[in-house]
Amino acid sequence: MTVPSESNTITYTGNNATTVWSYSFEIPEAGNAVVTVTDITDPDDPVPVVLTSSQYSITGLGETAGGTVTYPLAGSPLDTNHRITIQSVEAFTQETDLINQGGMYPQVVEEALDKLTRLCQQLDEQISRAVLIPVGSEELDTSEILSAINA
Numbered sequence: 001m002t003v004p005s006e007s008n009t010i011t012y013t014g015n016n017a018t019t020v021w022s023y024s025f026e027i028p029e030a031g032n033a034v035v036t037v038t039d040i041t042d043p044d045d046p047v048p049v050v051l052t053s054s055q056y057s058i059t060g061l062g063e064t065a066g067g068t069v070t071y072p073l074a075g076s077p078l079d080t081n082h083r084i085t086i087q088s089v090e091a092f093t094q095e096t097d098l099i100n101q102g103g104m105y106p107q108v109v110e111e112a113l114d115k116l117t118r119l120c121q122q123l124d125e126q127i128s129r130a131v132l133i134p135v136g137s138e139e140l141d142t143s144e145i146l147s148a149i150n151a
Contacts, residue, residue, distance in 0.1 A: 003114050010022075016080065021070075021071065023060070033069075034089045057069070057073060087122075096108060096112035
């Protein structure tokens with residue numbers, strides 16, 4: 001298996017019609033799926049709500065091509081004041097144990113590398129939402145922080 005997607009997250013804005021939302025990255029199992037609905041009525045103070053697994057259904061778990069999330073299961077579709085975000089989130093663990101003079105199974109190594117790639121994507125998504133201080137800064141300078149925020 002490989003990790004053909006460069007992202008572990010996709011966000012859609014509601015349109016008063018859609019209830020099936022696609023994603024094109026691997027979510028290994030149901031416990032790795034995080035689905036969030038955000039009220040963007042006030043863009044300066046969006047209100048995200050992480051859904052429980054009973055509030056949506058998901059297909060494509062374990063598939064590198066992804067699948068779909070159906071939300072809501074009943075009731076009105078999301079309106080234009082709401083966004084839905086689908087993420088694959090994994091624990092930062094390393095469970096592969098390679099034993100000296102044991103069998104070398106390429107599939108085991110590839111699965112471990114795939115998880116590392118997904119974890120890097122997870123961190124990249126988080127960093128993309130962070131305020132970054134310019135390279136070469138020796139100390140925190142309020143004007144640099146404000147400049148970075150306004151960039």
